[in-house]
Amino acid sequence: DAGVIQSPRHEVTEMGQEVTLRCKPISGHNSLFWYRQTMMRGLELLIYFNNNVPIDDSGMPEDRFSAKMPNASFSTLKIQPSEPRDSAVYFCASTYKTGWDTQYFGPGTRLTVL
């Protein structure tokens, strides 16, 4: 299994630009999570999908952030417009049943907004 796949691995953009991060969960997994990691705040859950439906988006920082999961094998996290304070590593994780021992993280996308 290829594991959770994220793209791009690195993104450098200018303030005000739209940024789209992509995630392909592990085949057969029915839950998907987007996390953000910063030095100041550590790892934070942004949004959780179950069976492609957003269940909890209370961690999404503001309306500039949006996430979609059009099917079981693809999710996007979009930031529009991006700001320097959005610079962070964004992780996608997936799991297929209750029980944290089945949750696997992707390698992350390091986003830098200039």
Added chain:
Amino acid sequence: GQQLNQSPQSMFIQEGEDVSMNCTSSSIFNTWLWYKQDPGEGPVLLIALYKAGELTSNGRLTAQFGITRKDSFLNISASIPSDVGIYFCAAAGGSNYKLTFGKGTLLTVNP
């Protein structure tokens, strides 16, 4: 909100030494987890603890779920250079999908 206080923030040890790190909280949790993160990678689960008082080992790693359900520790015995990385504790309460993470312990092992 719920917070996990992880300590120490960093450790510099010699190869072969034992390591101990812990997480505490003022909140009660149902699950405690320990992850390791290598540079440029996502966190990888090391040990999951589901019962208060539970003591679990995974090779040279041992972790315990505190009896009060407010804390957990991770021990690494006979450290080796590949143990280098950031170790995170995480905990879950009533929800079965929301994890709270500690800020991490950066471990450096000198050969």
